[in-house]
Amino acid sequence: MHKSQEKIPFWRVKKLNQMNSEEWESLCDGCGKCCLEKLEDLNTEKISYTNIGCELLDVDKCRCKNYAKRDHYVPDCVRLSSANISSLKWMPSTCAYKLLSEGKNLPNWHPLVSGNTDSVHEAGMSIRGRAIAADDAGDYEDHIVQWPK
Ligand code: SF4
Numbered sequence: 137m138h139k140s141q142e143k144i145p146f147w148r149v150k151k152l153n154q155m156n157s158e159e160w161e162s163l164c165d166g167c168g169k170c171c172l173e174k175l176e177d178l179n180t181e182k183i184s185y186t187n188i189g190c191e192l193l194d195v196d197k198c199r200c201k202n203y204a205k206r207d208h209y210v211p212d213c214v215r216l217s218s219a220n221i222s223s224l225k226w227m228p229s230t231c232a233y234k235l236l237s238e239g240k241n242l243p244n245w246h247p248l249v250s251g252n253t254d255s256v257h258e259a260g261m262s263i264r265g266r267a268i269a270a271d272d273a274g275d276y277e278d279h280i281v282q283w284p285k
């Protein structure tokens with residue numbers, strides 16, 4: 137196929153606020169990083185990541201165990217939108233929503249680009265093998281990590 141006839145992917149054509157729900161959801165690369173517990177310093181308002189998964193996070197699959205009802209079980213779960221993504225400074229720099237909101241493209245390891253849902257894990261960009269369940273955590277302050285950002 138001639139280069140000019142190649143189909144341009146939807147994330148290069150549409151703005152985040154123009155995407156339908158299927159397109160929006162498909163942008164999540166499944167890294168699981170934003171579902172790690174975070175600690176906020178009340179004096180500086182600095183937010184630090186821990187390697188502890190949210191109570192609904194399956195740390196092996198890197199997915200929410202009840203995504204449809206997450207608001208019910210975890211009321212402070214932040215629902216991402218095109219309106220709030222730019223203001224969520226703690227979102228990982230690798231997050232597809234953050235990248236697109238900053239005018240950047242998706243990386244080669246993103247499943248939409250690679251065509252392989254495991255490519256995010258194979259590239260070492262997910263929480264796989266690095267996160268623990270909340271029940272195993274103990275003191276959260278002992279689990280502050282830098283790698284999710
Ligand atoms: S950081 Fe972004 S890409 Fe990764 S799981 Fe969260 S929403 Fe999905």
Ligand code: SF4
Pocket residue numbers: 170171172190191192193194199200201202203206207210213214
């Ligand atoms: S409720 Fe689900 S989507 Fe929300 S932070 Fe927890 S694991 Fe992630």
